[in-house]
Amino acid sequence: MECKTMSRDRYVAAMLLSGAGDALGYRNQLWEYCKSGPQIHTELQELGGLNNITASLPAWPVSDDTVLHLATGESLATGKLGEELYHDLAARYVTAMTDMEGRKPGPTSILGTSQLRPGEPGGYKIPFNPSATGCGAAMRSMCIGLRFPKPSELSLLVAVSVESGKMTHNHPTGYLGSLASAFFTSLSVRGVPLEQWGSLLLQTLPLALEYVRSTDPDVQRHLEVWDYFQQSWERYLSERGLLQGTGPAVFPSSYGPAERDVEYGQWSLDGWAGRSGHDAPMIAYDALLRAGDSWEELCSRAMFHGGDSDSTGVIAGCCWGVLYGLTGVPKGNYSHLEYKGRMEAVADALHKLTWGGH
Template identity: 30%
Template sequence: MTALWGRVQQQDFRSRVRGCLLGGAIGDALGAGVEFESLAGIRSTYGERGVTDLVPAYGRRGAVTDDTQMTLFTVEGLIRAQVRKDTGAWHPPTDVHRAHLRWAATQRDWGPDERRADAGWLAREEWLYSRRAPGNACLSGLADDRMGTLQDPKNPDSKGCGAVMRSAPFGLLVGWDPGLVFQLAVECAVHTHGHPTGYLAAGAFAVVVHALAQGSALEPAVQRALALLAERDGHQETTGALQGAVNAVRQGPPSAELVESLGQGWTAEEALAIGVYCALVAEDVAHGLLLAVNHSGDSDSTGSVCGNLLGVQHGETALPPGWVAELEGRGTILTLADDFAMEMTQSAALHGPGLTGTGVDGAGWLDRYPGT
């Protein structure tokens, strides 16, 4: 996208970016308090309908987990990849990997390192320096500086959901070809998850988000992802899971039992299938998100995936305002969403030859997003 886009199109895009990031964070927060609970346990504690509102986790209502943390750093990595084009360097997987290494530092450091001039503003957000049950594959995959590749992936046997749950931002690259979006998500997934299901589910999720961001309905978006999956070796588990999600829509009224027929969400293909199913049957955003978190399993990740999908499909104004208001880090999420939208639509006015990199808020854009 370029600055030649009209104002209406830019506003629609910003609303979808905000909706995607806020929606994912809300789903994450709704599931955070019941992530390790069984469905029976959830119903015993909260009643037959299960969770119907935000519940305390990590000392507060609206707390987010590593799912949202890593998604935000993915967004930041994509912005910095765009900025680095000015230097003649263009390799987004490297920039996303560096961003994920900055996330990894938040999991082991007490707080921001003010001495790092290249850290950018997101790594200086103190609220992000908190462990929220990060996955072992994400921690081990980012424990050193070596970047996993498709030829030499990190954790080659891991197909946990830690890559898929952070991959919605790739789908927000709406000016890209779907195949390139798929490929970039895959190349960034293998930084931590090297099993084909672990990285192909991430690619499929990104493609679904990409289609929704362009105005597609959800089921055709899923079909686009299935077509791209069919071209890849080792796609069978992810393909089967997505087809199962579509088929479950026709098996009766939405229920926790139908959700659980798709799995528990700990693995990549199950988290993707549950998120897609709940978004497909959602009567509105709140209904879909509550369905996505009330089950035995990885409730925050399935809620996050579903929230990304519903948010990008319907835009920020469709999100329940009460949940938005209580969301941890809301200001950071909105700032990052708006910065992403500006970078993707108005980059020529923000940085480049002859420009100082001064952003609309008076801060240097290149201080916020260093091109190094």
């Protein structure tokens, strides 16, 4: 069954609140690199709370996450598909890396883009990287779900999210994060209940494995490290009582900023919560499950924690924007964002391509 047409306004909200989640979680490097959620919450109150924040330059720039998410979106907006799209994506990722002053791109994204040769045969592919487990692919792929949200387009969503992810993070933990962010955004568009998302993600992993088996000449190296992503998600979903896709989600009785720092840290690969491909979408999902229609609650959980808070914020903000629009969001949080015009243009173009101007 195909999904109902989603309004243009929700696409705009998805792109703007993704950028807002990034800028708020980043706070010009101050909060992305703060290891204490309680400290961030204290500093937020000293600023007068979320309602008092106008996320604009110079104090609240977007990070590498949004610059690369825009590169993905602007490439998808061309309407290209297949190899033509992949070369275009690669070219835009290379160009985006020239706009990284003060944005703190990850070393894996820097290395990956330096290896891309867009326009040359196979030039969008880079070698397998045993350490490319980071969230750099997950934090730029949400708009793939805006472009290919329909159930009939799932194989396209898998191919594009995996291929675009592999352009810098050619390791299952990295590029399956790209799939998770794109897939969750598509489920937002389709109106699928949140409690089902994790279970549906697990059901989609075999499609990704089949895609990698059929397209990657070095498939054995992927297979050797494939299971970590799935096992991490199975553990998390078991903890939340969501492994079968039926709710309600079960949360710890005490789950404030300090407790969340501990919990998020336990899901991480290297102690930095949200830094990896499996746990950036996981923290975003956890926040969405608990926040409901409260933007403030979403920010508290996804943007203001002692981990990679801009990367979890950029994913959570995009999905929340699709689900709830801009209602209840302080205008200052999104109305003066750096690159706001580009975000709106991407939303417009993706909406037209996906829904034919409805």
